[in-house]
């Protein structure tokens with residue numbers, strides 16, 4: 102019934118202060134206050150309706166996204182929202198759009214790789230959205246291998262310009278979000294050619310469309326690459342294709358913080374690592390880790406609430422059937438994902454600190470932690486997105502048949518999230534970067550260079566010092582095993598950051614105890630999953646392994662009465678969750694039934710096509726039957 106909280110009894114079981122846990126999840130009282138205010142602003146505004154998304158044809162869907170982005174920008178300016186509040190508003194609008202790349206990559210690229218003068222020129226235009234930008238790096242033929250990009254930027258000393266060109270079909274820019282139909286400018290990655298010499302990949306600001314009539318400029322061919330996975334989902338984004346036919350740009354539109362080209366055509370590489378040209382990707386990877394905890398917690402919130410509502414089997418003498426959340430199999434699938442959501446939240450907080458620390462060090466030309474920052478952002482982006490994508494799908498399965506309905510919110514959540522395993526770096530390619538970093542660390546053990554930070558534990562690998570094996574030779578052959586080692590390294594980082602979080606002062610009755618239980622579930626479920634490795638290497642005895650499994654089951658029982666309160670602490674509105682199964686009040690069946698009749702297919706009791714295609718069949722059958 103309306104107005105009844107079908108999960109009230111579950112909420113009464115909580116053994117901790119949920120309001121205090123909301124602050125832990127939000128990161129601070131201030132963050133919680135801003136989140137509450139902006140989430141309500143969006144949820145209460147019918148302009149941000151999103152329950153129709155999976156039913157709109159692509160052109161209508163896309164136009165609707167443009168409308169929402171424009172309306173959001175209007176509200177941001179009307180309400181004079183801060184950058185923090187504006188970012189929260191775009192988060193709660195919950196719709197992938199060109200603005201993600203404008204604010205999430207185009208502006209950071211200029212901030213990270215533009216000179217002060219270039220920032221002064223371009224950032225004010227971008228902040229006021231007088232230009233709209235995207236990040237055009239990937240090509241039809243190359244995405245992972247950035248050094249293999251083919252677009253060229255050839256310096257012309259006669260005119261003090263770069264000539265941007267797409268020499269081959271495979272050099273066509275392909276995938277950049279916001280590129281296809283909206284962006285007026287792009288930070289474009291191209292091979293810098295001076296006097297016939299190839300200086301490798303650099304970033305250039307290129308205008309793509311007229312600011313008068315939005316038509317592509319001369320030499321520019323640009324469009325959308327077509328429909329992507331799932332209804333709605335990422336089809337609100339115009340991922341584009343872009344070709345250059347000898348497009349000329351002024352020399353001062355090469356991003357020149359890391360390296361410069363003088364008026365005379367002299368190439369100057371500042372004494373900084375060339376990899377700083379990848380800085381925007383490192384920034385986005387650490388953002389993606391924070392995003393993973395948001396997406397995973399949304400799916401877990403839906404699956405947990407529905408698992409408490411759903412009853413199946415187990416009725417005694419006509420009494421109520423068993424809540425599926427009480428089945429140990431349901432708990433063993435669901436609670437590790439609940440624990441992972443919290444674990445990723447905390448490792449995301451730490452990674453943001455690491456990234457900020459590295460950026461401060463770069464200001465002082467201290468590059469000592471850049472390799473670790475690259476390895477951590479690459480590895481944790483890979484780990485958290487893989488677990489989250491698989492976790493959203495598992496949450497769909499945890500909801501049985503109703504999880505497959507669009508009104509569960511889970512199919513679209515999966516479809517919009519799953520490319521995170523690919524964009525910003527294919528997850529395996531990134532894990533190979535971590536493996537390379539770990540093997541480099543191993544090769545330095547015994548040379549007096551003690552590992553520190555997240556690899557300090559490797560200093561204790563004494564036996565490797567004797568092997569002195571040729572790490573390079575075996576890398577390709579053993580890459581699959583090395584990727585597994587890279588995953589384990591990243592899982593160790595997540596566990597250690599969860600433990601460090603627990604060593605902080607965490608206010609609120611029972612809050613720390615719940616987080617300790619979740620931390621235990623996180624590492625014991627990993628130990629259970631990989632117990633073969635621990636047993637094979639004698640790090641665990643069979644008895645210890647059995648004890649760990651017993652402890653894991655005990656923790657499931659400890660978390661069970663708190664499960665609903667632990668997902669309430671995510672503080673997601675019904676609008677944001679957009680899921681009948683995940684409703685705060687648990688009023689699932691009446692709302693599922695109500696929603697079904699709103700489907701356009703039910704606008705008529707006899708479907709379009711009956712008279713043309715079904716009736717003749719039936720009549721034919723009837724005729725045959727009479728023969």
Ligand SMILES: CCCCCCCC(=O)SCCNC(=O)CCNC(=O)[C@H](O)C(C)(C)COP(=O)(O)OP(=O)(O)OC[C@H]1O[C@@H](n2cnc3c(N)ncnc32)[C@H](O)[C@@H]1OP(=O)(O)O
Pocket residue numbers: 201205236238239244245246247248278376377379380382383385471472475523524525526527530534537538541
């Ligand atoms: C809101 C979110 C929306 C997201 C939308 C999605 C946007 C996008 O997808 S944008 C495009 C993303 N594309 C990618 O991520 C491409 C992935 N590929 C790469 O990053 C590179 O090609 C990579 C790292 C795999 C290889 O780079 P390459 O220059 O060949 O380096 P490589 O030869 O492997 O390594 C050379 C050294 O550089 C180091 N290095 C590589 N990358 C980095 C980096 N980013 N930072 C610091 N060091 C680095 C390596 O560790 C290595 O160090 P060492 O010599 O000490 O071992």
Ligand SMILES: Cc1cc2nc3c(=O)[nH]c(=O)nc-3n(C[C@H](O)[C@H](O)[C@H](O)COP(=O)(O)OP(=O)(O)OC[C@H]3O[C@@H](n4cnc5c(N)ncnc54)[C@H](O)[C@@H]3O)c2cc1C
Pocket residue numbers: 202236237238239242243244245246275276277278335340520523524525526527528529530533
């Ligand atoms: C939704 C979406 C949005 C995107 N947005 C943008 C954007 O805004 N801007 C932009 O520039 N790009 C964007 N991209 C492109 C994205 O960054 C690339 O697709 C991504 O970097 C993967 O590169 P790839 O497609 O070349 O994959 P590939 O590298 O071709 O991967 C194919 C397979 O080869 C394997 N592989 C590749 N190299 C190796 C190796 N050395 N060793 C072992 N295995 C290997 C991979 O693991 C994978 O299994 C987007 C992509 C998607 C899907």
